[in-house]
Amino acid sequence: MDTKERIKERLKANIISWDEPFPRRIYFSVQPKDIFDTARFLFKELGLRFAIASGMETPQGFEILYHFSDDKTGIMYSVRVLIEDKQSPQIDAITPLFPGAEWIEREMWEMLGINFVGHPNLKRLLLSEDWPEGNYPLRHTT
Amino acid sequence: MSHKVIVPIGPYHPLQEEPEFFRLYVEGEKVVDIDIIIGYNHRGIEKLSESKHFDQVAFLVERICGICSSSHPYAYVLAVEDILGGEAKVVPERALYIRTVVDELQRIHSHLLWLGLAGHFIGYNTVWMWAWKYREPVLDMFEMITGNRNNYAMFKVGGVRRDIKDEDIPVLHKTLDELVPALNMFKGAVMDDPVIRARLKRVGVLTKEQAIEWCVLGPTARASGVDIDIRRDEPYGVCDRLDWKVIIEKDGDIFAKTVVRILEMYESLRMIRQCLDAMPRGPIDADIKDVPAGEGIGRVEAPRGECLHYIKTDGTNRPIRHKIRAPSFMNVASDKVAAVGGTISDATITLAAVDPCYCCTERVVVLKKADNQKVMNGWDLIKLSQEKTEQLRKALGDARGK
Amino acid sequence: MDIRLKALTRSIWAFHVSAGSCNNCDIEILDCFTPRFDVERFGIQLIGSVRHADALVITGAMNRKSVPRMKKIYEQAPKPCVVVAVGQCALSRHMFRYSYNCDEPLDKILPVDVYIPGCPPKPEAMIAGIMKLVDKVRSHK
Numbered sequence: 210m211d212t213k214e215r216i217k218e219r220l221k222a223n224i225i226s227w228d229e230p231f232p233r234r235i236y237f238s239v240q241p242k243d244i245f246d247t248a249r250f251l252f253k254e255l256g257l258r259f260a261i262a263s264g265m266e267t268p269q270g271f272e273i274l275y276h277f278s279d280d281k282t283g284i285m286y287s288v289r290v291l292i293e294d295k296q297s298p299q300i301d302a303i304t305p306l307f308p309g310a311e312w313i314e315r316e317m318w319e320m321l322g323i324n325f326v327g328h329p330n331l332k333r334l335l336l337s338e339d340w341p342e343g344n345y346p347l348r349h350t351t
Numbered sequence: 352m353s354h355k356v357i358v359p360i361g362p363y364h365p366l367q368e369e370p371e372f373f374r375l376y377v378e379g380e381k382v383v384d385i386d387i388i389i390g391y392n393h394r395g396i397e398k399l400s401e402s403k404h405f406d407q408v409a410f411l412v413e414r415i416c417g418i419c420s421s422s423h424p425y426a427y428v429l430a431v432e433d434i435l436g437g438e439a440k441v442v443p444e445r446a447l448y449i450r451t452v453v454d455e456l457q458r459i460h461s462h463l464l465w466l467g468l469a470g471h472f473i474g475y476n477t478v479w480m481w482a483w484k485y486r487e488p489v490l491d492m493f494e495m496i497t498g499n500r501n502n503y504a505m506f507k508v509g510g511v512r513r514d515i516k517d518e519d520i521p522v523l524h525k526t527l528d529e530l531v532p533a534l535n536m537f538k539g540a541v542m543d544d545p546v547i548r549a550r551l552k553r554v555g556v557l558t559k560e561q562a563i564e565w566c567v568l569g570p571t572a573r574a575s576g577v578d579i580d581i582r583r584d585e586p587y588g589v590c591d592r593l594d595w596k597v598i599i600e601k602d603g604d605i606f607a608k609t610v611v612r613i614l615e616m617y618e619s620l621r622m623i624r625q626c627l628d629a630m631p632r633g634p635i636d637a638d639i640k641d642v643p644a645g646e647g648i649g650r651v652e653a654p655r656g657e658c659l660h661y662i663k664t665d666g667t668n669r670p671i672r673h674k675i676r677a678p679s680f681m682n683v684a685s686d687k688v689a690a691v692g693g694t695i696s697d698a699t700i701t702l703a704a705v706d707p708c709y710c711c712t713e714r715v716v717v718l719k720k721a722d723n724q725k726v727m728n729g730w731d732l733i734k735l736s737q738e739k740t741e742q743l744r745k746a747l748g749d750a751r752g753k
Numbered sequence: 754m755d756i757r758l759k760a761l762t763r764s765i766w767a768f769h770v771s772a773g774s775c776n777n778c779d780i781e782i783l784d785c786f787t788p789r790f791d792v793e794r795f796g797i798q799l800i801g802s803v804r805h806a807d808a809l810v811i812t813g814a815m816n817r818k819s820v821p822r823m824k825k826i827y828e829q830a831p832k833p834c835v836v837v838a839v840g841q842c843a844l845s846r847h848m849f850r851y852s853y854n855c856d857e858p859l860d861k862i863l864p865v866d867v868y869i870p871g872c873p874p875k876p877e878a879m880i881a882g883i884m885k886l887v888d889k890v891r892s893h894k
Contacts, residue, residue, distance in 0.1 A: 231437060233585060234648060258579070259566045260650075261681075263661050263674035274661070276648065280578075283585030285648050309566030312684050313676075335393040336854075337818040346398055346853050390818045392773050395852035402851070411848055417777025417873065464780065483787040501777045501873055 569656025
């Protein structure tokens with residue numbers, strides 16, 4: 210079974226939608242509550258490399274894409290989650306799985322105001338100490 | 352003895368060109384912990400991107416970092432071309448070759464720059480001067496092709512902005528030929544020098560497991576045995592049509608990182624030569640007018656590692672989200688494990704070994720306050736590093752000068 | 754202008770400060786000290802401690818986190834001290850003018866003596882700028 214098939218098989222219960230818009234680009238959605246399990250499977254069991262995560266505010270909520278790279282085939286698997294609660298958005302941190310995610314989760318926290326539950330070091334990364342609390346630069350509605 | 356000493360490096364040090372704040376916690380001579388504070392170069396580029404149209408964004412992202420000045424615009428246009436169906440489908444042949452030439456020339460200039468700085472940190476000031484002297488012909492080549500030594504303004508969605516003139520090609524070949532003896536000199540000076548081997552081997556080690564856990568990229572990863580290179584894994588430009596190889600070392604120490612960078616320069620030289628010889632005639636720009644709604648990811652192998660841009664569009668002439676991830680964002684975080692356990696005299700070179708491009712990433716080092724404070728500044732730390740080299744040289748009985 | 758500053762134009766000790774720059778200008782400044790351009794023949798040196806500085810060479814788009822540090826450095830520099838703004842970002846913040854993190858241009862924060870435009874300015878332009886500064890200082894009655 211190749212990597213794509215293994216993901217579809219093992220994460221069957223988590224996957225909400227699956228999209229392959231171009232060769233080497235796969236986007237699939239999971240529920241926010243399933244991100245830890247999904248990330249663990251992709252990183253620890255399949256050995257995919259975590260490239261980065263990108264968060265953005267949409268009218269429906271906060272969308273985060275976790276980009277994993279399969280270096281053997283050049284395919285990017287991007288896991289999409291949508292956090293619908295815009296008042297106090299939160300999601301499980303994946304930093305406890307591997308330290309490489311620490312900085313980007315801190316950045317998304319300070320730029321978008323998303324709480325990463327279980328993050329060992331959630332404090333400011335880029336913004337200065339005197340940057341006003343509650344002001345999240347990447348939100349459209351600040 | 353538990354006498355904690357804070358050794359701040361930064362934020363302003365003459366040879367660390369970008370301000371970052373590293374706090375080293377030491378006990379005696381050994382580094383026990385490190386805080387990294389960044390944020391001194393954060394200019395809000397991702398947000399600015401949302402208010403610029405696609406052509407303007409290319410100019411904006413070029414100024415994320417001066418050293419990998421062509422990697423960011425290349426990754427950005429690849430992300431937009433991803434939405435249009437992919438670089439190979441959209442961009443004319445000749446433009447692909449020109450893109451690869453610019454990308455590989457940049458790798459050579461960046462590695463030479465790093466070599467110079469690294470040489471200075473360990474006390475080989477002549478290496479610094481020679482490396483930067485031989486960078487000048489590379490910058491001359493850039494000026495010939497793009498019109499500028501830095502900030503090339505070459506990449507646009509659908510092609511490149513300037514062509515390489517036929518009469519310039521022999522001049523480029525000649526300059527590349529003249530670069531080879533210089534590279535041979537550096538290779539000999541670094542790889543065969545027993546003092547440098549003693550100074551850099553087993554220093555600042557990042558194991559393969561650590562490299563994977565911290566998701567590091569580029570020469571930092573390849574020096575630890577992690578076999579990743581975007582030019583081979585997801586080829587762009589004409590990388591898959593050229594004859595070149597990925598350089599992998601196993602030890603993960605600073606010597607390995609240096610060797611990877613030096614050998615990569617030879618590979619880049621070969622790639623540029625092949626491009627100049629094989630470049631077909633034809634247009635250099637597909638003249639793209641509209642970008643449909645969608646999302647795309649573009650990645651290139653910058654001198655420091657994988658540079659990734661993610662773009663989301665909605666059919667208008669601006670991106671609605673532009674995520675920029677420079678390679679140093681992942682690499683510098685790994686300093687946490689690479690520098691800890693080493694000595695203070697090795698600290699500067701270890702931190703510099705990932706070739707940090709702070710303006711790309713914004714590395715911040717946070718210092719924790721300790722009890723008994725004997726503070727050393729960055730200048731003292733470099734001196735310590737250079738003194739260690741001197742001691743090693745004496746110990747090895749090497750009477751050669753710098 | 755101060756007689757001390759005039760005397761110092763024979764041997765300018767420059768201290769480089771980056772307040773949120775992309776590093777291009779910083780590398781070109783360092784390039785001035787390498788064999789091709791070699792500004793040391795004009796007596797200009799890059800030094801490691803601001804306490805000996807005659808000139809502050811400042812680059813960068815005035816990032817919010819860097820500005821307080823830059824101001825502290827200026828206070829630590831012994832006066833008289835000239836301020837050289839190098840690069841478009843130091844002149845006007847360039848394309849980061851509307852960024853949420855770059856509040857004010859350099860000349861609203863510190864008194865600037867020389868502006869060297871460019872993105873990045875070529876080493877020749879920087880040398881020309883420094884020479885203009887030297888002339889300005891020497892000709893001042």
